[in-house]
Amino acid sequence: VKIINVGSLNIDYVYTLDHLARPGETIQASTLSRLPGGKGLNQSVALARAGASVAHAGAVGSDGRWLVELLREHAIETHLIREVAEPTGHAIIEVDRSGQNSIVLFGGANQCIPAAQMSSVIESCTPGDVLLTQNEVNDIGGLISKASELGIRVCLNAAPFDAGLRDLPLQQLDHLFINEIEGAGLSGRNTPAEILETLTRQLPRTRIVLTLGERGSRCRLGDEEVAVPASPVEVVDTTAAGDCYIGYYLAALTEGRPVRSCMEIASRAAAWCVGQRGAAPSIPWRQDI
Numbered sequence: 087v088k089i090i091n092v093g094s095l096n097i098d099y100v101y102t103l104d105h106l107a108r109p110g111e112t113i114q115a116s117t118l119s120r121l122p123g124g125k126g127l128n129q130s131v132a133l134a135r136a137g138a139s140v141a142h143a144g145a146v147g148s149d150g151r152w153l154v155e156l157l158r159e160h161a162i163e164t165h166l167i168r169e170v171a172e173p174t175g176h177a178i179i180e181v182d183r184s185g186q187n188s189i190v191l192f193g194g195a196n197q198c199i200p201a202a203q204m205s206s207v208i209e210s211c212t213p214g215d216v217l218l219t220q221n222e223v224n225d226i227g228g229l230i231s232k233a234s235e236l237g238i239r240v241c242l243n244a245a246p247f248d249a250g251l252r253d254l255p256l257q258q259l260d261h262l263f264i265n266e267i268e269g270a271g272l273s274g275r276n277t278p279a280e281i282l283e284t285l286t287r288q289l290p291r292t293r294i295v296l297t298l299g300e301r302g303s304r305c306r307l308g309d310e311e312v313a314v315p316a317s318p319v320e321v322v323d324t325t326a327a328g329d330c331y332i333g334y335y336l337a338a339l340t341e342g343r344p345v346r347s348c349m350e351i352a353s354r355a356a357a358w359c360v361g362q363r364g365a366a367p368s369i370p371w372r373q374d375i
């Protein structure tokens with residue numbers, strides 16, 4: 087089984103600060119790092135480090151060639167990545183002393199994937215393949231519809247949340263990955279139990295995976311629910327923990343493991359990730375966990 091990931095490639099500017107800047111406040115950062123990131127890239131790196139066979143599709147500007155090179159170093163197929171005239175997407179990430187973050191995104195090339203390229207992505211898939219995407223690239227609605235009509239298993243990470251996600255053909259998804267914010271935005275409910283109950287009723291054929299940080303993760307399909315606790319860890323930086331979880335979960339799933347085992351492996355990987363700084367650089371290799 088091949089996993090095709092249609093996703094963002096970002097340059098992350100990571101600032102470490104005492105606390106996240108408040109409205110109207112100016113504060114000094116103690117460090118600045120320029121690192122590879124983007125939910126798409128992070129998830130491809132996690133898939134590859136977990137041992138899956140991955141093709142990444144997306145777009146960069148000429149300033150993002152080093153991101154494509156990084157994917158190649160992980161043996162990720164990159165022939166579905168285009169170089170476009172826009173600058174590469176970037177993120178401004180503040181990380182406070184407790185490891186929490188806030189992120190400002192500039193989509194750039196990630197929002198300029200040509201329609202013809204999306205068609206090539208779908209043509210490159212065969213039924214049974216897994217197509218993963220996130221909400222940082224353009225036209226994911228069309229991608230979900232066309233791919234699922236062809237019998238491709240489509241998985242969506244509903245991050246970052248915006249109201250447009252509610253209008254997507256979510257009922258065609260095989261897996262929907264959400265955190266509490268995304269779950270609340272999609273369901274209009276607040277507690278994990280209510281979020282899962284509401285989304286399960288709306289999307290009866292979709293497995294919903296809800297990540298809850300230090301409270302672990304829960305997964306629901308119809309009446310079947312699995313809950314797994316988080317692995318204990320000292321938090322350094324939570325950036326990309328969700329991406330890491332998704333990559334490890336799907337890599338384990340395509341190995342044929344049961345859902346509980348996928349969730350346990352993914353939780354261990356995510357815990358390792360929050361113990362390190364940065365996005366892609368903080369994702370473990372399989373032997374680390």
Ligand code: RIB
Nearest residue numbers: 096123124125177326365
């Ligand atoms: O999930 C973390 C990622 O979100 C960062 O790498 C940043 O680029 C944004 O896409």
